[in-house]
Amino acid sequence: MDLHLLGWNAHWRALFEPYLSQSLVPGRVIAEHRDAYRIEIESGERAGALAGRLRHDAERRSELPAVGDFVAVRLPGPNVPAGDGPAIVEAVLPRRTAFVRRMAGRRSDDQVIAANIDTVFVMTGLDHDFNVRRVERYLAAVWESGASPVVLLNKADLCEDVDRRVGELRTVAIGVEVLVISALTAERVDAVAAYMSPGVTAGIVGSSGVGKSTLLNRLLGREAQAIREVRAHDSRGRHTTTHRELFVVPDGGLVIDTPGMREFTLSDADDGVDAVFADIDGLSANCRFADCAHRGEPGCAVREAIGRGEIGADRLAAYEKLIKEMRYAESRGDRTAEAERKRQGRIGAKAIRRMKQDG
Numbered sequence: 001m002d003l004h005l006l007g008w009n010a011h012w013r014a015l016f017e018p019y020l021s022q023s024l025v026p027g028r029v030i031a032e033h034r035d036a037y038r039i040e041i042e043s044g045e046r047a048g049a050l051a052g053r054l055r056h057d058a059e060r061r062s063e064l065p066a067v068g069d070f071v072a073v074r075l076p077g078p079n080v081p082a083g084d085g086p087a088i089v090e091a092v093l094p095r096r097t098a099f100v101r102r103m104a105g106r107r108s109d110d111q112v113i114a115a116n117i118d119t120v121f122v123m124t125g126l127d128h129d130f131n132v133r134r135v136e137r138y139l140a141a142v143w144e145s146g147a148s149p150v151v152l153l154n155k156a157d158l159c160e161d162v163d164r165r166v167g168e169l170r171t172v173a174i175g176v177e178v179l180v181i182s183a184l185t186a187e188r189v190d191a192v193a194a195y196m197s198p199g200v201t202a203g204i205v206g207s208s209g210v211g212k213s214t215l216l217n218r219l220l221g222r223e224a225q226a227i228r229e230v231r232a233h234d235s236r237g238r239h240t241t242t243h244r245e246l247f248v249v250p251d252g253g254l255v256i257d258t259p260g261m262r263e264f265t266l267s268d269a270d271d272g273v274d275a276v277f278a279d280i281d282g283l284s285a286n287c288r289f290a291d292c293a294h295r296g297e298p299g300c301a302v303r304e305a306i307g308r309g310e311i312g313a314d315r316l317a318a319y320e321k322l323i324k325e326m327r328y329a330e331s332r333g334d335r336t337a338e339a340e341r342k343r344q345g346r347i348g349a350k351a352i353r354r355m356k357q358d359g
Helices: 011-024 051-056 132-145 162-170 191-195 212-220 270-276 278-284 300-305 313-358
Strands: 025-033 036-041 044-050 070-074 087-092 100-102 110-115 119-125 149-153 177-180 201-205 244-248 252-255
Touching: 011 025, 011 070, 011 087, 025 044, 036 070, 036 087, 044 070, 051 087, 087 191, 100 132, 110 201, 119 132, 119 212, 132 149, 132 270, 132 313, 149 162, 162 177, 162 201, 191 212, 201 212, 212 252, 244 300, 270 278, 278 300, 278 313, 300 313
Parallel strands: 044 087, 119 149, 119 201, 149 177, 201 252
Antiparallel strands: 025 036, 025 070, 025 244, 036 044, 070 087, 100 110, 244 252
């Protein structure tokens, strides 16, 4: 495939130039599933594997390739039949943008959901899935990524009070386009497709059962992803999409589909949170005290705005919750890094003792 259809341009050629002398070729990661990769290069799609040095040198999972990354790969030798053998990823080109979340569980690490995306469609349903607080969380991650967000309110065919839902969303999606669509009936899917153009990469994120796969199939004009029914009583769905994958839209552009995420924890997203809560951030500048915590201090502009009904107390609570969550994640990251340094120190000390014993 012509890499220009996958977004390859002068920017990426300049970044790749140091690898030309190493007999490497450029490619883009188009699928990832449990550390297995599919990579598109000029000669076609290949299975991908990580070079040992790349895996060893990566201090965090987020430094390894993700869907959307442009990479420098080494192809099998001339004695290997064409199309056989994996393309070995030697390096990941510096990302323009990266949509990231904190990995679930005890492990303190970041997971890159999609790289080098221009627009992220934050998709929520107009059924039981509708959740303003979840949208705030997604928007913070999108703004932090460097991409531009668009909110998609899907399942318009199932909602009797669309205007009220849109009004609720607009109070948190400040400066963000909000589109009401029905992926099932194709209502206003053309408005989504308008964001697609040659070389532009979009991503679709949202919870399970929200309709991401249905929308993708509409954009592609084919059944690329399987679709499952959601439970009627709570609109929850199973993970139809089980891995991240990049698709080429027939009329131009690219879209990355992602599995539904039941848990979405923010990583380091201070700027993203400030962008989502621009109203609170702006009011804070007028507080009497620079370190005002908005907990009843005299001259608190935020509390005064709540008293006047300009913003809701629940919005301030959501802001404080995200800030607290990020600070906790940062402290866990510091403790994890310190534990890893100590572990490596113990490994080194044992190796030295063995060397001395071996004489």
